[in-house]
Amino acid sequence: MLEIFKENGFFILNNVITSLKIDAIISNLKKKIKINAKEINTSSSKYVYCTGRWGSSSNIMKCIDDSLDNIAQIQLEEVLKKKLKLQKKNIICKNKDIKEAVPLHQDISYSPNNPYHFSLWLALDNVNRNTGALQLIPKSHKLPIQPAVDFWSPMYSSSKIYNKLHKTDIKVIELKKGDAVIFDSRLWHGSLKSISGKDRHAYVTRWEILDFGFPNIPKIKPEYFGMWNCHDITINILRSSLKNFNSSACHNDDFVTLINKWKNIIQNNDISSINKNKANEDLGNVSILHQAATKHDAGDLTGKIYKNLWYSLLSHL
Numbered sequence: 334m335l336e337i338f339k340e341n342g343f344f345i346l347n348n349v350i351t352s353l354k355i356d357a358i359i360s361n362l363k364k365k366i367k368i369n370a371k372e373i374n375t376s377s378s379k380y381v382y383c384t385g386r387w388g389s390s391s392n393i394m395k396c397i398d399d400s401l402d403n404i405a406q407i408q409l410e411e412v413l414k415k416k417l418k419l420q421k422k423n424i425i426c427k428n429k430d431i432k433e434a435v436p437l438h439q440d441i442s443y444s445p446n447n448p449y450h451f452s453l454w455l456a457l458d459n460v461n462r463n464t465g466a467l468q469l470i471p472k473s474h475k476l477p478i479q480p481a482v483d484f485w486s487p488m489y490s491s492s493k494i495y496n497k498l499h500k501t502d503i504k505v506i507e508l509k510k511g512d513a514v515i516f517d518s519r520l521w522h523g524s525l526k527s528i529s530g531k532d533r534h535a536y537v538t539r540w541e542i543l544d545f546g547f548p549n550i551p552k553i554k555p556e557y558f559g560m561w562n563c564h565d566i567t568i569n570i571l572r573s574s575l576k577n578f579n580s581s582a583c584h585n586d587d588f589v590t591l592i593n594k595w596k597n598i599i600q601n602n603d604i605s606s607i608n609k610n611k612a613n614e615d616l617g618n619v620s621i622l623h624q625a626a627t628k629h630d631a632g633d634l635t636g637k638i639y640k641n642l643w644y645s646l647l648s649h650l
Contacts, residue, residue, distance in 0.1 A: 334412045342474035343506075343516035346408060346453075350401060350511050355457050359534060361396040362424065369393070369631075373624040382430040383621040385634030389421050392629060396424070397536055405453055405538060409515070413542070420449040420539040425634055427465040429530035433635035434523065436489070437470070440539075441518040442481035445550040449539040453515050456508040457534040465527035467506040467514060474519035480551040485636035486559035487643050519548075558647075563639035564588075567619065567647060571595055574650040578602055592620045595646075607649050615642040 337344050363377075369392070370380035387393040402419055410417055441448055460466050483489060505525065506514050516522060518539070527533060555561040571591050578598050586594070596616050599609050615638075622638045625631035633639070 335414060338413070338515070338517070341471045342520040343469055343471070343514055344412075345506070345508070346412070346513045346515065347509075348511050349405060349408065349455055349513045352511060354401075355510050358396050358536075359457060359532075362393065362534065365393050365396060369625065369629050372628065373621060375621050378430045379618075379621060380625065381426065381428065383618050383633065383638055384625050384629075384631040385426055385431040386632040387424045388630040388632065389423075390630045391424075393424055393631075394422065397422075401536070402538060405455075405513075406540075409453065409540065415545065416543040418541045418543055420447065420541050422536070422538045425535050425537060427524070427527040427533040427634075431634060432465070432527040432530075433637055434465070434526040435635055436482060436484040437468075437521050437523040438482040438484070439478060439519050439521055441478060441547075441550055443553075444518075445552065448541075448547045448550060449518055450542045450545065450547075451515055451517050451540055453513050453538045453540065455513040455536040455538075456510050457536060458510050458532050460506070460508045460510075460533055460535075462505050462507065462525055463527070463529040464531050464533040465524050466508075466533075467522060467524050468503050469506060469514075469516060470502050470521040471504055473502075473521040474517040476519075476521070478519055478548060478550055480554050483556045483559035483561070485563060485633070485640055486556035487640055487648075488556050489559075558639075558643055560636060563643075564623070567639060567642065570647050570650055577650075588623050589620050592616050599646075604649065607646060612642075612646040615645045618642075 334344050366380060367377050370377045373380070402422070406417055406419065440452060454467060458464070508514065553561060558566050568588060568591065575594070575598075596613050599607070599612050599616075618638050619642050622631070622633055
C-alpha cells in the first residue's frame with residue numbers, strides 16, 4: 334500500500350468505521366445543524382446552503398468521538414510504516430441545498446505556515462458521481478506545487494487549471510459509507526457537482542508524517558477579491574458607499590448591522606442595474622455565513638456566498 338501511495342498519490346481503505354457508528358454520527362450531526370440554524374434565526378436548509386464545512390473547534394465536530402481518530406491513526410501508521418500527528422479536521426457535506434462542484438486544487442498550497450502531508454477523507458454516506466464524489470488526478474502529486482487556487486474569486490477561471498492538467502487522467506472516487514480515501518496534500522483533486530440531491534457527508538482529517546520534511550510551498554497570492562480578503566473588502570465597499578444614500582456607517586457597527594442597513598437601503602432606493610431581490614438574498618446569505626463562521630467555526634465549502642454578493646451588489650457600488 335505504501336508503494337501505491339508513493340506512486341499514485343492516494344489509496345483507499347475499506348470499512349474504517351461501521352455503518353451503525355456512522356448512523357449515530359449523522360443523526361447527531363443533523364440535530365446540531367438544527368440547533369445552530371435556530372441560534373442565528375435561519376432554517377437548517379439555508380444554514381447548510383451558506384456553509385457546508387465545519388472546522389475543528391465547531392460544536393458540529395462533537396458528533397465525532399475521538400476514538401475514531403485513534404482508530405484511523407493506528408490503521409494509517411500500520412499501512413504507511415510511519416509515526417503520524419493529527420493536524421486538523423473538518424466535517425463537510427453536499428446535499429439538496431449545497432450542490433456545487435469544488436474545483437481542482439492542491440491542499441498543501443493553502444497551508445504554507447501549517448502544512449500537512451496527506452488527508453483521510455472518510456465517507457459518512459455512500460458516495461458516487463451523482464452525489465458529488467471526489468475526483469483525483471493520479472500521480473499529480475509529482476507535479477510542481479502551484480500557488481493556491483482562489484475559486485472564491487469572481488476572476489477565477491477553471492480553464493486556466495484544466496489547461497495545465499490532463500483531464501483524461503481524472504479518476505472519480507466512489508465509496509461506500511465507512512470507506513476512506515487517503516491522498517497526498519500535493520495531489521490535484523476536487524469534487525463533482527451533486528445532481529441527485531442525496532446527502533454526501535464526509536469526515537476529513539489532515540495528517541503530518543513525523544520527522545518528514547515539506548517541499549517549498551509558494552506564497553499565497555490573493556486576488557483583488559477572494560477567499561483571503563472578501564470579508565474585509567465587503568465591509569470597506571459597503572461602508573464607503575453609504576454616503577451615496579445620505580447615510581453613514583458607524584465604525585462601531587458590527588458586520589450584521591451593516592448588512593441590515595444595506596438591506597433597508599436597497600428596499601427603499603432605486604439603484605441602477607441592481608436586482609433588489611437577488612442583492613437582498615445575497616446580503617442575507619453573507620450574514621448567515623458570517624454568523625456561522627463566528628459562532629460555529631463554519632465555512633463556505635464551494636466559495637459561492639461572497640462571490641454571489643460581488644456580482645449582485647458590490648461590483649455595482
